[in-house]
Amino acid sequence: MKYELVCGLETHVELSTKTKIFCGCRSHFGSEPNTNCCPICIGLPGTLPKLNKEVVRYAIMAGLATHCEINLISKMDRKNYVYPDLPKAYQISQYDLPLCKNGYVELESGKKIRINRIHIEEDAGKLVHKGQDVLIDYNRGGVPLIEIVTHPDISSSDEAKEYIEKLQSIMRYIDVSDCKMQEGSMRCDVNISVRHEGETKLGVRTEIKNMNSITFITKAIDYETERQIDAIQSGGEIYQETLRYSEETNSTESMRNKENANDYRYFGEPDLITIKTNKEDLEKYKTQLPEFADGRCKRYVNDYDISKSDAKLLVKYKKVSDFFEKSIKGIDKPKTVSNLILGVIFRYIENESDKQEFNIKVLPEDLNKLVLLMQENKININLAKKALGQMMETGKKVSEVIPDDYLQEISGEEIKEICKKVIKSNDSAVKDYLSGKDKALKFLLGQVMKETKGKADAKFIEKILAGEIKNA
Amino acid sequence: MLNGRNMTSSKSVIKNIHDKLISKNISCKELTEKYFKKINESNLNAYVKLSEDTAYKTAEKVDKKIASGEKISPLEGIPMTLKDNISTDGIETTCCSKMLKGYVPIYDATVWKLLKNQNAVLLGKANMDEFAMGSSCETSCFGASFNPHNLSYVPGGSSGGAAAAVCGNIAAFGLGSDTGGSIRQPAGFCGIVGLKPTYGSVSRYGLIAYASSFDQIGPITQTVEDTAMVFDAISKYDPMDSTSNPNINFDTFSHLEDDVKGVKMGVPNQYFDGIDEEVKQSIEKAVKVYKSMGIEVEYFDLPELRYSLPVYYILACAEASSNLGRFDGIRYGYQTKNYSSIDEMICKTRSEGFGKEVQRRILLGTYVLSSGYYDAYYKKAQILRGTIVEAFKKAFDKYDVLLAPTSPTTAFKLNYTSKDPVKTYLMDICTVPINIAGLPSVALPCGMDSKGLPIGMQILGKAFSEQTILNVAYQYEVFTDYSAFHRVDMGVKL
Numbered sequence: 001m002k003y004e005l006v007c008g009l010e011t012h013v014e015l016s017t018k019t020k021i022f023c024g025c026r027s028h029f030g031s032e033p034n035t036n037c038c039p040i041c042i043g044l045p046g047t048l049p050k051l052n053k054e055v056v057r058y059a060i061m062a063g064l065a066t067h068c069e070i071n072l073i074s075k076m077d078r079k080n081y082v083y084p085d086l087p088k089a090y091q092i093s094q095y096d097l098p099l100c101k102n103g104y105v106e107l108e109s110g111k112k113i114r115i116n117r118i119h120i121e122e123d124a125g126k127l128v129h130k131g132q133d134v135l136i137d138y139n140r141g142g143v144p145l146i147e148i149v150t151h152p153d154i155s156s157s158d159e160a161k162e163y164i165e166k167l168q169s170i171m172r173y174i175d176v177s178d179c180k181m182q183e184g185s186m187r188c189d190v191n192i193s194v195r196h197e198g199e200t201k202l203g204v205r206t207e208i209k210n211m212n213s214i215t216f217i218t219k220a221i222d223y224e225t226e227r228q229i230d231a232i233q234s235g236g237e238i239y240q241e242t243l244r245y246s247e248e249t250n251s252t253e254s255m256r257n258k259e260n261a262n263d264y265r266y267f268g269e270p271d272l273i274t275i276k277t278n279k280e281d282l283e284k285y286k287t288q289l290p291e292f293a294d295g296r297c298k299r300y301v302n303d304y305d306i307s308k309s310d311a312k313l314l315v316k317y318k319k320v321s322d323f324f325e326k327s328i329k330g331i332d333k334p335k336t337v338s339n340l341i342l343g344v345i346f347r348y349i350e351n352e353s354d355k356q357e358f359n360i361k362v363l364p365e366d367l368n369k370l371v372l373l374m375q376e377n378k379i380n381i382n383l384a385k386k387a388l389g390q391m392m393e394t395g396k397k398v399s400e401v402i403p404d405d406y407l408q409e410i411s412g413e414e415i416k417e418i419c420k421k422v423i424k425s426n427d428s429a430v431k432d433y434l435s436g437k438d439k440a441l442k443f444l445l446g447q448v449m450k451e452t453k454g455k456a457d458a459k460f461i462e463k464i465l466a467g468e469i470k471n472a
Numbered sequence: 473m474l475n476g477r478n479m480t481s482s483k484s485v486i487k488n489i490h491d492k493l494i495s496k497n498i499s500c501k502e503l504t505e506k507y508f509k510k511i512n513e514s515n516l517n518a519y520v521k522l523s524e525d526t527a528y529k530t531a532e533k534v535d536k537k538i539a540s541g542e543k544i545s546p547l548e549g550i551p552m553t554l555k556d557n558i559s560t561d562g563i564e565t566t567c568c569s570k571m572l573k574g575y576v577p578i579y580d581a582t583v584w585k586l587l588k589n590q591n592a593v594l595l596g597k598a599n600m601d602e603f604a605m606g607s608s609c610e611t612s613c614f615g616a617s618f619n620p621h622n623l624s625y626v627p628g629g630s631s632g633g634a635a636a637a638v639c640g641n642i643a644a645f646g647l648g649s650d651t652g653g654s655i656r657q658p659a660g661f662c663g664i665v666g667l668k669p670t671y672g673s674v675s676r677y678g679l680i681a682y683a684s685s686f687d688q689i690g691p692i693t694q695t696v697e698d699t700a701m702v703f704d705a706i707s708k709y710d711p712m713d714s715t716s717n718p719n720i721n722f723d724t725f726s727h728l729e730d731d732v733k734g735v736k737m738g739v740p741n742q743y744f745d746g747i748d749e750e751v752k753q754s755i756e757k758a759v760k761v762y763k764s765m766g767i768e769v770e771y772f773d774l775p776e777l778r779y780s781l782p783v784y785y786i787l788a789c790a791e792a793s794s795n796l797g798r799f800d801g802i803r804y805g806y807q808t809k810n811y812s813s814i815d816e817m818i819c820k821t822r823s824e825g826f827g828k829e830v831q832r833r834i835l836l837g838t839y840v841l842s843s844g845y846y847d848a849y850y851k852k853a854q855i856l857r858g859t860i861v862e863a864f865k866k867a868f869d870k871y872d873v874l875l876a877p878t879s880p881t882t883a884f885k886l887n888y889t890s891k892d893p894v895k896t897y898l899m900d901i902c903t904v905p906i907n908i909a910g911l912p913s914v915a916l917p918c919g920m921d922s923k924g925l926p927i928g929m930q931i932l933g934k935a936f937s938e939q940t941i942l943n944v945a946y947q948y949e950v951f952t953d954y955s956a957f958h959r960v961d962m963g964v965k966l
Contacts, residue, residue: 039579043798045572045680046559046581048713080794080841084814089797134814136802265841267850270685270791272714 002197003232005225006205007160007190008152011167012145013177014123014185015058021122021144022049022092029183033128033137041142043087048271051076055144056099056275058176059120060285062146063100065170065292066115072277074099076120076269081262084136085125093121093147095266099275105150105166106294113163114151121145140184146176152191152202157218157225164188164214169293172356173318180353181212188217193238194228203228204238208245208252220245224252296321304334313342319358326364331371336381340367344385348392361395362388369398383454410455412464415448419464422447430469441465483954484697485644486550492966493538493549500531500538500549504593507551510963511595511642515623518637520556520614522596523563527551530593537591546701546725548591553643555631556597557604558689559678560584563594567680568612569602571825572805581678582713583647583689583706590705598646599633602827603796604654604682606630607899608889611829616886619661620960621925625883628658634692635662641963645702646692651682652784653878653903655690656915660878660928663917663957665699665945666692668903670935671910672717674703675710681795683788686907694958696916696946700725703938717936724939728946733766735944738871740774743902747880754919754927755877761951762875767944770871776863777905779856784904785897786840786853793837799825832893857908864909868934873944877902878915878928902930912938914945917957926957 020027023040040047063070077095098119104112123145125138148167154160168179168186179186188211193203208224211217223245228238242261243252256262291299293315300311315321324341328334345362349355370388373379379387379402387401394401422444423430432440441462448461482488492498498506504527511519534549554560557567559577566572580588588594601611609632610616617632619625620640627636631648635658638646648655650668659666667690674689681687691702704725710716739759744752759769801807801821808820826834840849867874879902889896906913912933919927933941 039577042803044577044579044804045565045567045575045798046557046577046678047579048677050712050714078794080797082797082800082818084800084802087798087803089800090794263843265794265838265843265846267790267794267841270683270715271681 003194003229004197005155005221006152006193006195006202007154007221008150009148009154009160009163010150010189010191011148011164012187013062013148013167013171013179015055015144015146016175016177016185017052017054017058017144019052019054020142021052021055021120022142025142027143029185031139033135034139036139037141041087042138049092049269051272051275052144055120056277057285058144059099059118059146060277060282061174061288062148062171062176063103063118064282064286064289065174066100066103066105066118066148066167068100068103068115068118070100070277070282071097072279073097074275074277076272076275077266078269079121080265083124084134085127085138085141087125087138087141091122091124092269092272094119105163105170107159107162107166111153111159113153113159116149116151118146118148121147152193152205157221160190160221161214161218164217169316173290173292175318178356180356181214182353184212187212190217190221190224192221192224192228194225194232204240206238206241206243206252208243209255211245216245216247219250220252223250227252290318293318293321300334300338304328304338306335306338310338310342313346314338317356317358320355323358323364323367327367327371329368331368332375336374337367337371340371340384340388344388345392347389360392362391366391366398373398373402377457377460378455380454380457410452412460415452415456415461416464416468418448418451419461419468422451423465423468433469482697483695483949484701485694486546486698486701488966489550489644490544490546490548493534494544496538498966500534500593501528503549504528504531504551504595506964507595507642514640514642514963515618516620516627516636516640516642517615517617518599518627518633518640518642519553519596520566520568520599520612520633521564523560523594526563527593527595530591534591534593545590547587547705549593550644551593551595552587553595553598553634553637553646554584555600555604555634555646555648557600557649557680557682558584558647559680560594560597563597565597565680566613567603568600568614569826569830570613570806571799571822573613575805577678579678582675582708582710584678586706586708587647595643598631598637598643598648601630601632601654601829603680603792603830604630604649604651605792605829605833607653607657607896608884608886609633609636609658610886610889611827613827618886619883619925620962621663621883622923625885625925626661626888628661628879628883630654630658631666631692632658635659635664635666638662638692638694639664639960641960641965644693645698647689647702647706648692649679649682649687649689650903650907651686651688651788652900652907655692656878656903656913656928656930657899659692659915660917660930661883661926663920663926663928663960664692664694665696665914665916665949666690667699667703667914667938667942668906668912669703669707669938670717670912672715673707673720673722673912673936673938675706675708675713675716677710677712681791683791684795685791686784686788688907695954696914696942696949697725697728699914700728700942700946703942707938720936722938724942727939728942730939730943732943732947735767735873735940736871737762737767737769737944738867738874739769739771740777740867740874740876741771742774742777743876747877747902748882748921750919750921751877751879751881751927755875755929758918758929758948759875761948762944765947765951769875772867772870774863774867776860779860780905780908781897781901783853783856783860783908784900785836786849787857787908789833789837790841790850791837793834793841796826796830796834801825829893860905861909864905864911872933872937873941874932876930876932878930879903882921882923882925882927906932911935912941914941916945916949917954918948918952920957920959924959
């Protein structure tokens with residue numbers, strides 16, 4: 001009998017607001033330990049939280065981008081638990097009235113992964129182990145988070161991967177988070193159960209906590225699915241428990257079971273008032289939603305004749321896609337621009353993180369200028385590539401890498417003359433060509449190119465050469 | 473003259489000092505010295521920490537201003553005290569708990585910031601029940617304070633130290649906090665005036681929380697005038713406290729003499745269930761006084777009050793269990809000596825650092841929030857809180873103010889309640905209802921019992937009707953022979 005996986009994800013996304021959720025401290029990642037702290041975010045006695053309105057706006061944007069309903073009246077709650085990185089011994093979160101509910105993320109197959117809720121909460125600090133000592137860095141304490149909780153709609157590790165990547169893309173497009181899993185600004189808890197195919201009842205689930213790599217999430221899901229199926233098939237039982245995934249051994253181990261599960265003793269946060277959102281603001285926010293990756297991708301394929309795989313690379317990061325769109329103004333073949341971005345610019349950007357930032361020396365206007373020159377037949381693709389490479393390295397402008405005299409127009413007549421000259425002085429090649437060796441034409445083309453310093457279009461030259469030889 | 477009002481007949485302590493300061497009858501420095509001298513001679517154990525440095529520095533500033541002919545504000549140079557749960561930058565703030573001994577805040581509570589800006593002279597921090605949990609000031613880790621009327625009696629609590637200091641003339645005024653009666657009950661026990669403002673009238677920022685949805689800071693003074701003056705100074709909107717009301721702008725002192733004729737007063741019968749006969753008679757006498765002023769008084773039923781105590785103890789303890797979770801010995805305050813794991817460290821720190829009553833309330837609060845018990849206790853209490861709020865709303869549709877005793881008895885003897893917590897909880901029966909409903913109430917003396925101990929009454933009002941209740945209280949103060957309630961012969965005499 002076949003088994004199927006039933007999986008749901010709880011994804012924590014750190015919001016990129018300038019300041020923390022309940023105080024004015026910077027929420028910057030990577031500062032010296034305990035430098036972005038104040039009496040409020042280290043929970044000194046007597047301090048009170050003050051809700052950062054930007055956090056609410058960001059979370060609503062996240063909700064709208066994932067087709068959620070927004071609760072016009074929402075509230076904060078206290079989640080009580082004791083841990084040294086949580087200075088108040090409670091996390092201010094949302095329990096029964098989250099900001100957003102009932103949304104979805106659509107996978108490429110058309111399957112919708114339903115989102116149960118999105119709520120806002122504060123992050124905790126971080127324990128740093130140094131030899132025998134455990135040190136606490138409270139910089140992250142109070143950094144705003146949203147938790148995005150799906151229904152158990154995910155049926156494979158591939159779907160989980162696609163869902164997370166889609167979610168990353170959406171959050172980056174609305175610019176509420178950089179979603180860098182390696183920096184912890186996106187983390188997942190994975191809920192897993194298995195059941196017989198066709199069964200509608202849910203099996204007992206386990207939860208793998210705090211995953212911060214897509215690769216390991218898929219590995220962990222595959223491992224845990226196997227483990228559960230094996231256990232059931234060998235007559236065993238699945239216990240509801242919280243697991244930790246070990247990257248070294250690619251296996252899961254128990255952190256705590258149901259009996260000693262935390263009782264969070266949620267209750268309404270008395271220090272904060274209800275969060276009210278009005279319909280006018282919601283309408284305004286809706287108009288601020290950008291065109292997302294999926295939409296752009298389709299458009300690039302249909303309107304610009306760009307291959308799907310290239311289009312996907314272009315839209316993966318909004319900054320790249322925005323750059324592309326700015327660069328194609330007045331360009332007949334946007335595909336050329338796409339090729340230059342993916343073929344040249346990306347060669348200079350090694351890792352994904354830099355692609356995401358897309359902080360490059362070339363401006364979209366520069367690339368646009370360069371491609372316009374090509375369009376006007378003033379330079380050919382090889383020169384364009386070379387020039388773009390130089391621009392990427394040095395930050396020089398188009399005019400600096402392609403000197404003016406170079407751009408003096410070369411007329412069709414001039415090219416014709418050069419072609420004639422080349423034909424005259426290369427008898428053997430002409431003979432070869434006439435005897436059916438097409439390669440010989442390439443040689444002649446190269447000679448013409450040399451003479452024209454690459455200003456002329458290769459196809460045009462070939463046409464002229466072929467014509468001239470025939471006429472000779 | 474304050475605010476252009478003729479106050480020749482004023483009994484105001486603050487006004488009296490203010491006049492002496494501006495007439496150069498006494499310098500602020502001399503005044504401050506006098507207070508410290510009397511504090512050091514006092515056997516009330518009202519103070520747990522003195523702040524001479526800041527006090528003298530402020531006094532010097534005030535003296536310079538007066539010498540240069542500059543005008544000073546009403547609270548400028550007035551020697552005062554803060555309950556030890558109000559955070560003071562650079563001055564140890566302990567909530568009278570071993571847990572916080574040695575903890576020095578790095579910021580000022582908003583109320584203290586406001587008073588500091590007016591150059592009020594902070595003499596020191598006042599004794600209290602540990603973390604404001606108690607009605608006798610006996611759970612303090614610094615030992616009990618004593619009632620100035622009779623040292624073998626408690627001053628009440630939890631703001632007992634501030635009440636004893638004001639009553640015993642070793643502070644011109646004090647700020648206390650009132651979660652279930654902690655300002656009004658000690659004011660009643662000491663025969664002085666105390667105001668629990670409407671929830672949201674005074675910023676809680678910097679008040680070390682006991683039960684956040686109940687806590688409110690308020691003045692403890694000898695007269696209604698003083699209370700009005702202090703209340704006006706501290707009731708300001710504070711963006712640091714989300715529950716602070718942005719629309720408040722009180723000037724109760726200037727309108728204290730407004731006519732109260734035609735005010736409708738209700739007296740809920742339920743407040744008299746099981747209270748001392750002498751207290752009852754005293755309240756009845758006050759009713760007669762009010763009637764004679766042209767105030768309509770009517771006894772009526774407010775049966776929902778019977779839910780008050782359980783609702784209060786469930787909800788306040790639930791919040792306390794969460795609020796006090798942060799005291800884990802890691803960042804500040806007490807830390808146990810020997811431990812082998814972080815869990816053990818936290819456990820031992822809390823077991824050793826918190827007193828019995830605090831531990832009891834944390835356990836109770838943890839229990840009522842636990843899964844499986846939440847619906848039966850916390851949720852039910854929340855619903856009943858709504859019922860009580862509604863009941864008060866209905867009552868205030870009919871009446872402008874309500875009159876009630878501040879406690880079922882006058883002050884009790886030391887150690888009277890210490891062995892029976894329920895007996896202590898019952899003492900709060902008269903005060904907790906308005907904390908549940910978030911309403912204002914001012915306590916003032918209305919008589920003496922046969923033991924020579926003061927009897928207190930309170931005037932309850934609608935939300936943000938501090939002006940009305942203070943007016944009604946003021947008229948009583950003017951009308952009656954107030955000195956009869958102030959038979960305390962100690963402390964500073966000016």
